[in-house]
Amino acid sequence: MANxxxxxxDQGGANARILAREVKVDFRRVEAASLKIATRFSxxxxxxxxxxxxxxxxxxxxxxxxxxxxxxxxxDIGKIEAALRGRIEAAAASLNEAIDGAEALFKAHxxxxxxxxDTVPLDVDVRVLSSNSxxxxxxxxxxxxLMPLLQTLEIHEVVSAxxxxxxxxxxxxxxxxIANGARSFATGLRRRMNALDAxxxxxxxxxxxxxxxxxxxxxxxxxxxxxxxxxxxxLSGSAMIESSAQ
Numbered sequence: 001m002a003n004x005x006x007x008x009x010d011q012g013g014a015n016a017r018i019l020a021r022e023v024k025v026d027f028r029r030v031e032a033a034s035l036k037i038a039t040r041f042s043x044x045x046x047x048x049x050x051x052x053x054x055x056x057x058x059x060x061x062x063x064x065x066x067x068x069x070x071x072x073x074x075x076d077i078g079k080i081e082a083a084l085r086g087r088i089e090a091a092a093a094s095l096n097e098a099i100d101g102a103e104a105l106f107k108a109h110x111x112x113x114x115x116x117x118d119t120v121p122l123d124v125d126v127r128v129l130s131s132n133s134x135x136x137x138x139x140x141x142x143x144x145x146l147m148p149l150l151q152t153l154e155i156h157e158v159v160s161a162x163x164x165x166x167x168x169x170x171x172x173x174x175x176x177x178i179a180n181g182a183r184s185f186a187t188g189l190r191r192r193m194n195a196l197d198a199x200x201x202x203x204x205x206x207x208x209x210x211x212x213x214x215x216x217x218x219x220x221x222x223x224x225x226x227x228x229x230x231x232x233x234x235l236s237g238s239a240m241i242e243s244s245a246q
Contacts, residue, residue, distance in 0.1 A: 014119040015047065022051045025059045032062065034127035035134070039141065041122045045172060046144025053179040054126070054140065058133045060179075060186040065130060068189040071196065080185045081132065087181060088135045091174045095142040098171060102149035105158050115152040136178060143175055 041047045061084070069077045105111075128134045150168060153159040 012120045014044070015122050018044075018047050018051055018122070021048075022055075025055045027055075027059065030059070030062050030129065032066065032129050034129050036125045037128055037134075037137065039124055039126045039137065041124075041140070041144045042117050042119075043144045043147035044117075044119070045147050045168070046140060047122045049143060049172065049175055050122070050124075050137075050140050053176065054133075054137065057136055057179040057182050058129050060182040061130055061132050063186045064182065064189060065132075068186075068193065071193050072189060077189075080189075084178065084182055084185070085132055085135070087174075087178045088132060088139060091139050091171075091178060092135070092142060094171060094174055095139065095146060098167065099142065099146050099149065102146065102153060105153055106149070109156065109158050111152060111156055111158070113152075115148045115155060117148070139175055139178070143171060146171070 039050075041050055064077060064080055064084075126137055128137060147168070150159070150164045154161055154164045
């Protein structure tokens with residue numbers, strides 16, 4: 001009887017289902033070196049947010065910081081980078097506050113055991129291309145760390161299920177907005193670059209000769225599709241910093 005299996009546990013199928021929905025992005029035009037960081041995600045929320053958003057954010061950040069900077073005004077690029085970093089820092093601060101609050105509730109109620117997952121953790125060597133990408137990865141790890149804390153508090157009825165759901169949804173939305181914002185800014189910058197190319201081609205044709213100027217920095221079609229259709233980066237100054245895709 002000791003060998004009777006009462007509960008079937010996950011053997012990696014959950015990770016396979018999550019990875020099957022991974023957003024495919026094309027890194028063939030990215031020639032930058034990357035730092036490989038061993039990372040583990042245990043919660044379903046952490047796994048999904050990483051798989052669906054991290055590489056897309058990296059591709060958009062590379063386009064903004066490297067490719068667009070070769071064609072457009074450096075000051076505009078700097079404002080976009082600062083805006084994205086501000087969002088990352090705000091999300092990190094919110095997650096730190098939530099983790100500290102949960103740990104305080106653990107102590108106040110004498111909770112010493114943390115809820116754990118029966119699914120296999122997702123272990124990945126993440127290739128990180130930039131400081132903003134590294135910061136975003138840290139935010140995802142914090143989100144993953146918070147999820148079992150909230151679940152434990154809900155199980156012990158320290159926090160209601162509704163309150164946990166509300167907090168979880170708000171933090172996930174804040175993290176998603178970082179990736180959506182990067183996509184929006186990258187889309188707007190690409191449109192500006194395409195407009196420059198169109199004007200250059202028109203000017204060349206009207207002169208009756210010469211080489212047509214081509215954009216060697218255009219993104220691949222499949223990567224462009226991953227970036228959406230917003231044009232937030234067309235804005236300037238404070239309006240550009242505040243714009244994001246919801």
